[in-house]
Amino acid sequence: MSADILQRLSTVTVGVKQLRRLPRVPHLYPSPLSSPSPTVAASQVPSLFREPYILSGYRPVHQEWRCYLLSLFQRHNETVNVWTHLLTGPVLLFHWWAKAGALGYTLDAASLPLTVFLVSTLITLFLSVAAHLLQSRSEHAHYFFFFMDYVGVALYQYGCSLGHYFYTSEAAWREIVGLLFLPGVAVLGWLSCAGCCFAKFKYRRPYPPQRKVCQLIPSSLAYLLGVSPVVHRLLTVFWTQEPSLIFHALQIACFLSAALFFSCPIPERFFSGHCDFVGQGHQIFHLFLSLCTIFQLEALFQDYARRRDTIVELFGETQLWWACASSLVVFTSCILTALIIMWHMNKKLLSVQERDK
Secondary structure, X not given: OHHHHHHHHHHXXXXXXXXXXXXXXXXXXXXXXXXXXXXXXXXXXXXXXXXXXXXXXEOOOOOOHHHHHHHHHOOOOOHHHHHHHHHHHHHHHHHHHHHHXXXXXXXXXXXXXXXXXXXXXXXXXXXXXXHHHHHXXXXXXXXXXHHHHHHHHHHHHHHHHHHHHHHHOOHHHHHHHHHHHHHHHHHHHHHHHHHHHHHHHHOOOXXXXXXXXXXXXXXXXHHHHHHHHHHHHHHHOOOOOOOHHHHHHHHHHHHXXXXXXXXXXXXXXXXXXXXXXXXXXXXXXXXXXXXXXXXXXXXXXXXXXXXXXXXXXXXXXXXXXXXXXXXXXXXXXXXXXXHHHHHHHHHHHHXXXXXXX
16 A cells, blocks of 8 residues: 555656646746836936936836836835825815814705815826836837826816815906806816926927927916916915915915926036936926915815805805816817827827938
């Protein structure tokens, strides 16, 4: 009996040894999970991916998609840009949960603009994270994800304007601007998206000043119109009577600071090579923009708490629903515009590739 068992075991052992001698077929044995390659200098990536005064910390192009996803935990020159907006989302959700519970928030016509503001902000943060995390994959990915980022910015502008119009505006301001406000913000939001996409399509590095003009003029006009109800209220109401005005003032201060760092490459311009990983102007822009949205949510919650019993009576349920549903129109229009320009961008990239062959 024991001899028979030993003979069978020896047969199995010989079989296993023979299997080990068989040639390995690569596609039958999946390779270990790819990890991101080490970062490289600016000279080792195409000019499209180079930022002024940032000399290192770039991720190599044409890695597998998983490498760029895993670069979330890698030290590179986009890490801070990704994490500032990635962490802002949970902070906003936690703040929303705490305030909604304290106010007895319910989803109805009166609270709809506040909900649209939160959703538009979260979509914008997600698209920004995707852009900064995945854009290094290729030129096509760079353009596509940043075009989608511009879509998010336009949606955020409209979502902010909804809150400002229904919760913050005063009757005297509404008599001047009236029903033209939200259509105007929608059109300017679309123009800001179209202008940013066109500028990125039209100009290549080193970018001329015209690029900033295409980006900043429609975006600035959209912001100025969208924030006008807040500015009017700050100038006409005593701050001691309205605690929300302090947070409105903070959100404006943070936005203007963000705009400064977005427009100017500081401080890296004065410390070239020393801000490659931390301290870039765009990273500071992200930080101020995140603070702006946090202050803005708090201000709108306080304004909503003050007016929620009179909003429907003041504006009418139909106007509230139509105004909020229009955010889908803005979002769809911007996506279509971005995709059309992306289609032309693909043709342009293909022609460049054929020319370089």
